Amino acid sequence: xxxxxxxxxxxxxxxxxxxxxxxxxxxxxxxxxxxxxxxxxxxxxxxxxxxxxxxxxxxxxxxxxxxxxxxxxxxxxxxxxxxxxxxxxxxxxxxxxxxxxxxxxxxxxxxxxxxxxxxxxxxxxxxxxxxxxxxxxxxxxxxxxxxxxxxxxxxxxxxxxxxxxxxxxxxxxxxxxxxxxxxxxxxxxxxxx
Amino acid sequence: xxxxxxxxxxxxxxxxxxxxxxxxxxxxxxxxxxxxxxxxxxxxxxxxxxxxxxxxxxxxxxxxxxxxxxxxxxxxxxxxxxxxxxxxxxxxxxxxxxxxxxxxxxxxxxxxxxxxx
Numbered sequence: 150x151x152x153x154x155x156x157x158x159x160x161x162x163x164x165x166x167x168x169x170x171x172x173x174x175x176x177x178x179x180x181x182x183x184x185x186x187x188x189x190x191x192x193x194x195x196x197x198x199x200x201x202x203x204x205x206x207x208x209x210x211x212x213x214x215x216x217x218x219x220x221x222x223x224x225x226x227x228x229x230x231x232x233x234x235x236x237x238x239x240x241x242x243x244x245x246x247x248x249x250x251x252x253x254x255x256x257x258x259x260x261x262x263x264x265x266x267x268x269x270x271x272x273x274x275x276x277x278x279x280x281x282x283x284x285x286x287x288x289x290x291x292x293x294x295x296x297x298x299x300x301x302x303x304x305x306x307x308x309x310x311x312x313x314x315x316x317x318x319x320x321x322x323x324x325x326x327x328x329x330x331x332x333x334x335x336x337x338x339x340x341x342x
Numbered sequence: 343x344x345x346x347x348x349x350x351x352x353x354x355x356x357x358x359x360x361x362x363x364x365x366x367x368x369x370x371x372x373x374x375x376x377x378x379x380x381x382x383x384x385x386x387x388x389x390x391x392x393x394x395x396x397x398x399x400x401x402x403x404x405x406x407x408x409x410x411x412x413x414x415x416x417x418x419x420x421x422x423x424x425x426x427x428x429x430x431x432x433x434x435x436x437x438x439x440x441x442x443x444x445x446x447x448x449x450x451x452x453x454x455x456x457x458x459x
Contacts, residue, residue, distance in 0.1 A: 165406050174409050178416045185420035190431075193424065197432040210372070217365050225358040228399045232351045325399045329392045336384035340372040 173319040177326045180293075184330050187289070191282045191337065202342045204279035207272060212263045213339035216256050217331060223252025224328040227301075227321040230308075234318065239311035246305035246317065249324060253298040260291055283338055290334060293327050350404075357398045364391050 164171055195201055230245035264284075267273075274284045297320065304320050307313045364387050371383020396402045402410055434441055 164408075166409070174405075174412065178412050181413060181416040182419060185417065186423060189420050189424040190427075193428045193431045210369075214365065214369055218362060221358060221361045221365065224395060224399055225354055228354050232354070235351070322400055325395055328399075329395050332388050332391045332395070336368065336372075336388050340368065340380070340384040 167315060169315055169319050170322070173322045177322065180326060180330075184289070187282075187286055188333060188337065191286065194278060194282070195337075195341070198278060201277075201279040204272070204277055204283075205338065205342050207267070207270065208283070208339050209263050209266065210339045212259055213335050216259050217335050219252050219256050219259070220328045220331050223249045223256070224325050226252060227324045231318045231321045234308065234314040237311070237314065239308045239314055242314065242317050243305040243309035246301050246308060246320070250298045250301045250305070253294045253301075256294055257291060260287065286334055286338065290327070290330055293330070297324050297327055352398050354398070357394060361391055361394055364394075 166174070226245045226249040230242040230249065233239075233241035233245060264287075267280075272280050274281055301320050301324070304313070304316045308317055368383045368387040371379055371387070374380050374383065402413070429436065430441075
């Protein structure tokens with residue numbers, strides 16, 4: 150294999166799906182089990198502890214709603230980046246990916262502000278069952294947002310030079326999954342009281 | 343080339359507008375004091391939003407058939423986990439057992455819960 154040739158794993162398609170996308174789907178499948186297990190645990194505990202509704206009433210619904218809006222908008226940017234990559238317009242795809250990352254940054258800033266208020270009011274990880282789940286679920290989700298942002302900026306740097314455009318769709322898939330997780334976290338942690 | 347040429351891109355801005363409208367619906371519904379309305383606004387709308395994102399943004403509907411099968415299988419595993427664990431977590435007692443709150447022995451000085459066999 151020459152120095153410039155791509156590794157076989159990036160181009161073969163035994164399943165009819167490009168391998169990069171195939172791997173992304175497997176990552177998403179494993180993430181479903183991780184988040185699904187946590188969410189299922191939370192739901193069964195929440196049902197058996199009606200008193201957690203009082204704790205949930207202290208969460209900032211407007212902050213959660215604003216973050217939902219931010220993530221939905223960033224998902225729009227991610228899919229527009231995919232559309233631009235399909236049209237072989239790398240610079241435009243990079244621009245949309247950077248906008249998506251900006252959405253992630255806004256999300257994390259709002260989350261940091263929200264947690265600061267919660268902690269100042271005395272609601273910390275050890276304050277009770279609800280707060281344990283709240284910080285674990287939102288924290289794990291926040292880590293996924295942060296990881297997605299970093300990867301997206303790396304992909305955008307290549308896409309701006311019209312290189313490795315197939316990665317634009319893959320990071321987009323991951324980002325949409327992170328969005329879907331938040332779509333369920335929002336009612337579970339903020340609305341259901 | 344990023345994806346197969348057959349992928350048709352829907353009007354993403356329109357989809358986004360519907361998602362934002364659904365977010366508003368869930369917020370308005372959450373102000374209701376009627377439990378059924380609250381649950382539908384919270385979780386019914388969330389299911390619709392997740393479906394719209396998966397279909398239109400992730401293009402699951404035009405993906406190879408086994409991809410949705412894979413995702414559904416993972417969801418089934420979660421359902422099995424829930425069904426297997428929920429009785430222990432959500433019920434206070436069963437056919438041959440009962441459960442005391444973990445804090446009760448410390449507060450009352452009682453002995454830990456034992457199986458009623």
